[in-house]
Amino acid sequence: MRKQLLLLLIVVCSLCSTAQYKTYTTPDKVYGILFKDVQLQHVFEDDKTFADCTPKRSPASIRVDYERIKRATPSSFSLHDFVLQNFYLPDSIAVTAGSEARENIVAHIQHLWKVLQRDPDSAITGSSLLALPYHYIVPGGRFREIYYWDSYFTMLGLQESHEYTLMEDMVNNFAYLITTYGHIPNGNRTYYLSRSQPPFFSLMVDLLAKQKGNVVYATYQKALQDEYDYWMDKTGTTQHVVKMPNGSILNRFYDADDQPRQEGYSIDYNLAEKLPHTAFDTALYRNLRTGAETGWDFSTRWFADNRNIITIQTTNLIPVDLNGLLYHLELTLATSYQQTGNLAKASRFRQLALQRKKAINTYCWNAAKHWYYDYNITERKQSSQPTLAGITPLFFSIAPPSHTALIAAVLQQRFLKDGGLVTTLITSGQQWDAPNGWAPLQWMAIKGLINYHQTTLAHEITKRWITLNVHTYQQTGKLMEKYNVVDIHQKAGGGEYPGQDGFGWTNGVLLKLISLYGANP
Ligand SMILES: *[C@@H]1O[C@H](CO)[C@@H](O)[C@H](O)[C@H]1NC(C)=O
Ligand SMILES: *[C@@H]1O[C@H](CO)[C@@H](O)[C@H](O)[C@H]1NC(C)=O
Ligand SMILES: *[C@@H]1O[C@H](CO)[C@@H](O)[C@H](O)[C@H]1NC(C)=O
Numbered sequence: 351m352r353k354q355l356l357l358l359l360i361v362v363c364s365l366c367s368t369a370q371y372k373t374y375t376t377p378d379k380v381y382g383i384l385f386k387d388v389q390l391q392h393v394f395e396d397d398k399t400f401a402d403c404t405p406k407r408s409p410a411s412i413r414v415d416y417e418r419i420k421r422a423t424p425s426s427f428s429l430h431d432f433v434l435q436n437f438y439l440p441d442s443i444a445v446t447a448g449s450e451a452r453e454n455i456v457a458h459i460q461h462l463w464k465v466l467q468r469d470p471d472s473a474i475t476g477s478s479l480l481a482l483p484y485h486y487i488v489p490g491g492r493f494r495e496i497y498y499w500d501s502y503f504t505m506l507g508l509q510e511s512h513e514y515t516l517m518e519d520m521v522n523n524f525a526y527l528i529t530t531y532g533h534i535p536n537g538n539r540t541y542y543l544s545r546s547q548p549p550f551f552s553l554m555v556d557l558l559a560k561q562k563g564n565v566v567y568a569t570y571q572k573a574l575q576d577e578y579d580y581w582m583d584k585t586g587t588t589q590h591v592v593k594m595p596n597g598s599i600l601n602r603f604y605d606a607d608d609q610p611r612q613e614g615y616s617i618d619y620n621l622a623e624k625l626p627h628t629a630f631d632t633a634l635y636r637n638l639r640t641g642a643e644t645g646w647d648f649s650t651r652w653f654a655d656n657r658n659i660i661t662i663q664t665t666n667l668i669p670v671d672l673n674g675l676l677y678h679l680e681l682t683l684a685t686s687y688q689q690t691g692n693l694a695k696a697s698r699f700r701q702l703a704l705q706r707k708k709a710i711n712t713y714c715w716n717a718a719k720h721w722y723y724d725y726n727i728t729e730r731k732q733s734s735q736p737t738l739a740g741i742t743p744l745f746f747s748i749a750p751p752s753h754t755a756l757i758a759a760v761l762q763q764r765f766l767k768d769g770g771l772v773t774t775l776i777t778s779g780q781q782w783d784a785p786n787g788w789a790p791l792q793w794m795a796i797k798g799l800i801n802y803h804q805t806t807l808a809h810e811i812t813k814r815w816i817t818l819n820v821h822t823y824q825q826t827g828k829l830m831e832k833y834n835v836v837d838i839h840q841k842a843g844g845g846e847y848p849g850q851d852g853f854g855w856t857n858g859v860l861l862k863l864i865s866l867y868g869a870n871p
Pocket of ligand 2: 651652653654655663666667726727728729732733734735
């Protein structure tokens with residue numbers, strides 16, 4: 351009896367000493383050889399389709415039948431029919447406005463919140479979906495789940511539509527994901543658990559505080575701290591922390607896994623096949639996955655030769671935007687501990703934020719080129735490629751005011767195009783490069799310029815972006831995931847999948863900009 355009690359105590363204590371996070375089995379593990387066959391034989395055009403299928407019966411019996419039927423009828427076996435017999439295919443969310451709705455884009459977006467909203471769900475065996483306890487908004491198209499950094503920009507629009515309960519539900523879902531899995535995954539799918547995405551949770555808490563007051567900084571203190579511990583490698587198996595040459599600390603993106611992405615399985619697998627056998631290293635898969643964690647999947651920003659994805663080396667760069675986000679997280683933790691009276695911790699986090707700000711200005715600011723760059727870890731110098739991420743030190747108020755006019759001049763001369771700001775200056779066929787522009791980057795640039803009183807340029811960018819969004823909407827009835835800002839009469843292209851519409855963050859940023867400048871700025 352006493353022995354049992356002692357055992358119980360040991361078990362309970364081991365539970366309380368280390369956080370216990372849920373672990374999940376991804377579709378490749380659930381379906382084994384069937385998963386690989388479906389992806390590599392291209393049963394579906396998009397690798398994400400099978401990764402998102404829901405089984406009609408127990409996954410184990412499907413696997414057994416697959417082996418059995420294939421062996422019994424090798425000549426007449428159809429993998430395509432087998433999948434259709436045994437799985438429900440996921441829906442694609444398409445929304446095209448009718449001609450009368452095209453008059454009023456704001457009313458259309460407000461209607462879309464209902465179309466893109468999802469109820470809380472419950473887990474299904476054999477499905478990659480991670481159930482969430484509160485309502486949320488999905489981006490649209492092939493993106494049928496909640497996405498981390500998308501959601502912040504969606505929430506900017508929810509705020510303008512006074513959808514405060516939905517905003518709070520979304521923050522609660524993310525807090526739930528942190529406490530359940532130890533971090534916020536890229537999206538709510540098992541195959542997204544090995545990584546996160548640009549950490550905007552602390553900015554979401556800021557948005558909520560505008561409605562509910564500063565008490566929210568105390569409410570979400572544990573979630574904020576857990577998110578920080580994840581990015582600082584205190585939990586999990588990631589390696590996000592990098593010690594800089596002079597001993598200061600900055601961060602990089604890093605996916606814990608080094609296998610092909612499940613939702614892009616054949617793409618990653620076939621890319622690796624192009625390398626000579628001796629040159630292959632699973633680091634290629636990790637760098638592709640890490641590219642997805644950056645949110646910029648994919649971009650020549652991460653390619654060593656600025657050209658070919660096979661040279662991808664995402665983990666070798668210190669991204670300037672990621673470090674701005676962690677600076678904001680440190681300041682938010684300082685505010686949170688101040689709220690709850692823990693002055694020592696509040697002061698510690700203010701100090702960490704200050705150190706990070708100094709390090710960003712030391713390692714990422716280029717005084718000759720008047721722009722902020724990523725930093726190349728092995729080469730110990732800045733990356734040679736200017737990207738629109740270089741504007742984010744204005745968004746996070748990290749840049750000294752004396753840099754402002756210099757940065758604004760580069761932005762205007764090199765990045766400003768007819769339809770808004772272009773992502774990079776290289777036209778590569780990747781979607782996070784020229785000629786494409788993306789809503790989240792327009793917003794961070796415009797807000798950053800407003801922070802530093804560059805209002806004329808902020809207004810000009812807004813005008814061009816709103817005009818492009820509204821014009822495309824009137825022509826097609828759609829709000830797109832991304833836009834071609836260089837040739838405003840062409841559709842945006844590039845990347846691994848066709849252009850998607852819906853679309854969460856475009857809608858959110860557009861409503862925010864219209865509220866600041868009107869629909870015809
Ligand atoms: C998560 O993703 C799935 C994706 O299909 C979605 O259906 C579900 O409702 C989302 N939320 C939760 C948790 O499951
Ligand atoms: C980083 O440095 C390495 C090693 O010198 C170099 O080969 C690579 O091109 C650089 N990567 C980027 C993205 O600039
Ligand atoms: C490293 O550089 C940063 C940024 O300039 C500075 O704040 C810090 O004091 C330096 N650290 C050391 C150990 O010299």
